Structure formats: structure tokens, C-alpha cells
Amino acid sequence: MNSEFLLLNISRYISLEPKEQEFFLSMLQFRKIRKRGFLLQEGEICTTSTFITKGCLRGFTIDTNGSEHILSFAPEGWWIADMYSYITQQPGTQSIEAIENTEVLQLSKTNQDTLFETVPKFERFFRIIVEKSLVSHQQRLIESLSMPAEERYETFLKRYPMLVERLSQKYIAAYIGVTPEFFSKMRTSVLRRK
Amino acid sequence: MNSEFLLLNISRYISLEPKEQEFFLSMLQFRKIRKRGFLLQEGEICTTSTFITKGCLRGFTIDTNGSEHILSFAPEGWWIADMYSYITQQPGTQSIEAIENTEVLQLSKTNQDTLFETVPKFERFFRIIVEKSLVSHQQRLIESLSMPAEERYETFLKRYPMLVERLSQKYIAAYIGVTPEFFSKMRTSVLRRK
DNA sequence: CGCGACGTTGATTTGCCTCAACGATTGTGG
């Protein structure tokens, strides 16, 4: 069941009484998004945090030239939101789109706030989640500043081997920060070498 | 006084009883670092979170070519740590160095853990701090993927106008992700245009 | 005073982008 998966996930960081679990689940909303469906569009206010139980989403922005840059992939077991918009409740720059048929559980910002008041343990849970996310973004920033594209690609392959098979090349290119054309050339030259 | 500055800072996010304040302060250690002194060296385990009361630090890594990349500047009122190393308690890749004579208050990881148990409100405080840091790192990642160096420089100028005057050019170059030589050329061409 | 860090400038190289053309695959409406 979907909520079981989420509870299992949470239990790695905090332990909940049955009543707390129940209360938590009552704050969530289940939702399906079909491939190419949007969960959030640039310019909207991000009012929910989303936990993925099935499928995969991507969070991305579009720059002034019209190119897309992917901030995160979110497969099963991950959370996603436009953090800037979510915490400030201002219109954001990210869009979130399904790249497969996807099922999610959503926690609205207002429900999160009451959750924090009612079951303060959740402050810890989300602190830990955000810490991990911060570390991975710092890592990626360093890599984008210090590594050539080919190394960033290899790092990506090692870090998310199970994800790679599910992603089209243009998405990987938009994640590591190169054009699809260059990515294609890079890939063939890596393959030829082996 | 140093701790007053920190308490004022904290009061923007959570409110503390006098006893809680006192307890919190008892967990901190005051420390001075002189210019060019290191608070953390690459390969060490980062055991403390550091709040700056005076001066300025920088957190940076050195890549395989020997070039430095600055992850963050930390002037008065900011926190700094090698988050990866701090939360995993594994050796990290960051170094933290004073770029001015600096005074700080340090909270050790173990003290932070007891603080979380004793005054759970601090979970919230640090969650909020980490959230803000995450947002700014996401922002920077997008910028490094989508903007040319000159735009990144202008964004930096607008975002941290008061910091710029205190930093040597090579540090700004290492932050926005270009070589000092290119930064110099870029800067003169920007100036000439005005 | 003299040395080492810093910033500047120029010549050359290179990693990656842009644009354009072309199959192959996917999807969609008739």
C-alpha cells in the first residue's frame, strides 16, 4: 500500500505512535499524475511537498534562452517541491512534471505547519531530509564548477545507476548541464573508448 | 556582546525562555581565528557548527587540478560547517579558513544532539536555517548551469553588495567559477561599458 | 630591501554551443 511505503521510509529517522501515524496519514492527499502531466508550473506558488510512491518526476527551470535545467529527479521514495516557493509562499521559477505515470502523496504547507505543532518529531524528520538534500546540492555545485562534462556524466552514472535506464538522454543532458547534441557526442566517445 | 548577537539572530525564528537561552549558551564555545587561520582542513571530520560574530570565513574545496572552489562565504551572522562531514561524521572534502581576523561561537555536534533532546524548538531553528541554505544552493546551481560568467558576477554583486568590498578578486572568481585571469578581463570590460 | 602574493594583459587553445540536416522512433488522429 502507498502509505505503508511512506511510513516505512519515515521510520528510518523517527518512530511514531500508531495514533501519530494515523494523524499524519490523515493530512495527506493521494494523487495520480500521468506521464507529461504537471504537478507545478513556473510562476505558481508551490503549496505542497510531494512524496513519490510510484513513477518519477522531474523539477526543472527554463532559462532566458529557453533551455531547460533539471534540478532534481524524484523517483519512488523521494520528496520533491520547489523549496523556494514552498517556504516563502511566493511564485516560484520551477516546474514539476511527471516523466512516467506517477502516484504521489501530498502534504500541504498548512498541514505541514499543523503537523509540526501537533507532532514536533516531524520537525526532526524534515530537518534531516532537508540536510541530505542540501549536501547533495552542495556536491553537485562543486562538481559543476570543477569537473568537465564527461566526468559529471560518469559521476551521475555511478550515483544513480538505477535511474539512468529510466531517463531519456535529453533529461540526463539537462541535469548534468550540457546540450543534447554535445551529450550525444560525449556518450559515443566514452563508449568507443571501452 | 557576542552571545547577544547570536540570541538576537535566533529570536527571529524561535522564542526562548531565559533558562533555555542560558542552557544554549552553555553549550557554545567562543573562539578567535586570525586571518589565514584554518577552522577545518580537508580530510578532517567536521565536529562543530560555527556561528560568526565578527570577521569572515570561507568554505572551499580543491579539485584535482589544484584550483579552489568556494562554496560559501560566512560573514557576521552566518553559520558555516562542512555539512556532509558534519552530519555523517566522516572525513570531508571542505576546508574552512578565515579571510579576516574572526570571532566565532561553536556548537559541537554532540552538544547539538543534546540540545535537540532538551530544547526541541532548536530542531525548528536549524531546520529553517538549513532550508534557507538549500534554497540558496539550488539557486546557485541553476545560475552556474544557465548563466554566462558575467551574469553570475552581476548577480553576485547585487546579492552581496556589502560583502564584495571585503573580498579579494580571486575569492570572488573562485566563488562564481572562473579563473582569476578571466575574472579580471571580465571586470574591466564591464567597467569600460559604464 | 627583496620576496611572494595579487592583479593585469596578451596569445593561443579547447570544451562546449549553435545551427542545420538527417534517420529512427513514438504517438496520434482519421
Added chain:
DNA sequence: CCACAATCGTTGAGGCAAATCAACGTCGCG
């Protein structure tokens, strides 16, 4: 179920932003 369009990946030619390497002036500091 087919036909056509749209999307995707590939390849090539040419261009540009930024790196590299080297030389030089300046300044702060031991």
C-alpha cells in the same frame, strides 16, 4: 491500422566563452 507529424538521437561545420600559459607591474610584508 495506417499515414503523417512530432519528438528524439546522431553527426558535421563553424563559432565563441572561458581556460591555459606566460610575462610583467604593483603592493604589502618579513
